[in-house]
Amino acid sequence: MNEIAAAAARLQQAIGLAAILDAACGAFEDMLPVLWDRIDPGEPLFIAMLTAATCAADGRDAVLFAPSLPPHRRPAAPQAGSGQGSVDVVAGAVAGLCMLLAARLAEAAPSAADHGDRAACHAAARYASQIHEALAGASPL
């Protein structure tokens, strides 16, 4: 859960296209282990969490090939999710992060001069919205 909060903070503080792309890529990367760690076929949120995790990987890939993404990036979070909290709480936190992600990427897209950056912002924003959609209906936001 700390990873999600930290990712949200970085995203809020990011200024400029490159920084937003970097923070967005990091946010997708950070939510991946958190989501996978809590996917449990016995849980009601099983399919929603699975969908969210798949979209998170797709979102990361969308940003990963953006021309303005800085070439040297900080190391990704450990594979196993280290946070705490129930599935519902995690789902709520990730849904909230994705709402922010979608907003920041949508906001950054018009400022991008390169078509590749614009496309990356739009695609990543779409994946973030899909994660939010999958988890928001399933969790107490």
Added chain:
Amino acid sequence: MSRATFGDFLQAAHDGLGPPSGAGSYAPRGSVEEVSRSLLRVVTVMGRYVQDMTAGLDGIGRRARPPLHPWARACLQVREALSNAAWFLTDGGPNRRWPPSPAASPLARRLDAVTVSLTTGRDLLQTHFAPGAGSSWEHRSEWAVVVTSPPVTRALLAEIALLSRRIAHQGAGLALSPPAGVPGSAPERRRLNAACQWLWVLDTSVRAAQQQEPVAAADRDLMAAIPVNDLPPRRVPGGGEPVAVLCEGAITSAERVRHLAWVAAQDAPWSPGMSTGSLRQVARTSTVTSHNCHILLGTLAACTARAGQAQISEGLSAAADAAGRARDRWLRAACAIGQITTETEGHLSPAAIEAGDLALWTGRLAYADPQWTLVSGPAHPGRPPESLVSRPEDVPMAVAAVHQACETLAQLPQTEWEQISAAAQVGRILVPTSTLSSDYDVPRPFARAPHDRVEQLLAEYRGVAQASRQAATAVGEVAVAIQASSRVLVTARQAARASQPTRASKTADHADALAALRDPGAARESAAVREPDDTPGPIEHTLRGLGVSRPDLLTRGAELDRAGQRFLIDATVGINRQHKRPSAVMLSKTTATAALVNNALASGDSRAAAMLRGPQRPQQAESEAEREP
């Protein structure tokens, strides 16, 4: 609407011949010339079937040819018999071209109907192939390997023999009928009868193979179930469909995904369809589908337990557990595929798109909500057992749907593994640089995946393949036990394994089947169903013609016919040793001789064939058959 199958046309061929001999047989009527012409067409199309099976052996020198398995030998003897039959029908007689107007003779019309059915049936089988380099054939579907498999080849030969036998009875009946009612010269009659005698020889050759290694009923079912290579259209559920429609939709979807995945596996490694987007979509939706199958199998286990079918229920419970394990492995693969990427982000293959359909169809079956979707959110109550199975006869239908889905889930990881391997070899599997250790200094956000990461991913797919195969096998056992329509998938898999195709070459020769026929490995269950030989012999026939109906006299006549058969066959064997075999036309010289010889040939005694074939050294028959029908 279901697809046309080979069995439809095979059945039409049998139906075209009319009722089986002895059960209201047709009286011999019509022109000998017309019937001969029509018979030639049947023999020609049968020859094409057999040519498909034996093409590869022509390239092997006779001396180098290894000892053949009974079915391989039968295959060559059938080719020889058809070639000889065609020779008698063309020798100075009619050509094989279709006449401008339909035949007038009833038997000729029936034979023409058989030709049309067999030709269309062969065309259906050919839809699974396309011409490849040289004389090879490229596979165009996952059924191609089944078409050329030994079990299907054997079943096909058995059907050709059965048809030949029925045709021989009817054709010889016309050839030997009184000249008054049947126009035709004596030479024409002799040639027609000689051709029919070779059809009996054909039948005898197949019977000999059947005795050593019978064709299993399941193999006949598999042959009949081979569909035309034309997928049913894509459908998605609208909501509120009854269970039967949902089962049908799940089956169609499963068939489509299997075929699309098979096609995708033939693609080049740089195909845009091979993307992490596709791999993730398949892994995600297959996780959901296997979860749905787990739920459905549990529900079916409960239904059957309630109906007192303890053994079936136990099998379904075991299958539900296996589907659960497959789901867990898919989940791991989905996680692993999240750690890599390709540059073709966003591009989804047709198989990946439709894998989602399969999850949707199975989900609509598994859950009570008629509007269930993959993004419906949490906590969906399962469909109540009484809603899934309202009558006992609904169980096979539901099992077939789950079995089809599980078979697809078992095939998908294999094709995905092949695609990932090929893509890795050309450097298309990438990872974010941020996930690499500090030993790597890459001035880009992504880098080629290290070897160990690719190996880990491939290991996950091997795990999924194994677990999914176990689930499909477990459901398949239940499908066979309750005679669900999907049981042919079990036989198809066994047949494909027997063929051992070389996927690497992606081409196959029909001779693969023949080569595999040499392998006596696979044990056959005995279930061959043969039409009883109840055609009267010449004495019984004469008695009936004279109006004798006393059972004791007819029985005595039949005994005399059988004694005559034995006597003639024993005597013929003696003649063969002295190399004094008469020609086939000589054996049809008079009606009386022809009737006796026909009766001996129709007995199915393999020694009787020596009357036509003559003295043979072992394996000689295999090297014959050079005349093309």
